[in-house]
Amino acid sequence: MPSHVIYCCIPTWYNLPLDRYLLLRGASELALARGRCRLRYLLKRANMSQAELARRTEYSRQQVSNWVNNREKIPWDAALNISYVLSCHMEELYEIVNV
Template sequence: MALARGRCRLRYLLARKDMTQAELARRTGYQRQQVSNWVNDREPIPWDAGLNIAYVLECQMEELYEVIVV
């Protein structure tokens, strides 16, 4: 049994905090387009960005993605 990264949950975490992608970009220092790429699963969130995002959204890094058992 192994674990794999599933779909990005950033869209749901932003909604839970009633925060826009633009607001997350402003608060983390990343460009809005980059945040959009993460939200729409076009690129994985780098580890260091995940730390910043988790801090701003007051969640654990593990919550940023679904976990799939393979």
């Protein structure tokens, strides 16, 4: 695992961008950003295909593919549904990188 990747738990009840959340928590000296989507890894861990995730969340297979391949960011409401289906925390869907 690269040393610049940080996995952390940020409460999902804050519907705020990461930088604003960190400022509210008094962490202005930290420079963190959302990294790569970890959906491919989480699907493998759950032994689930992209098509199965699409069926269970009612998103299109193309949309799920876009998220897995980092062509689009996962919206908050979709992340909530995906994390429920994959039995994980929303924070696990992306790497948090130190910039």
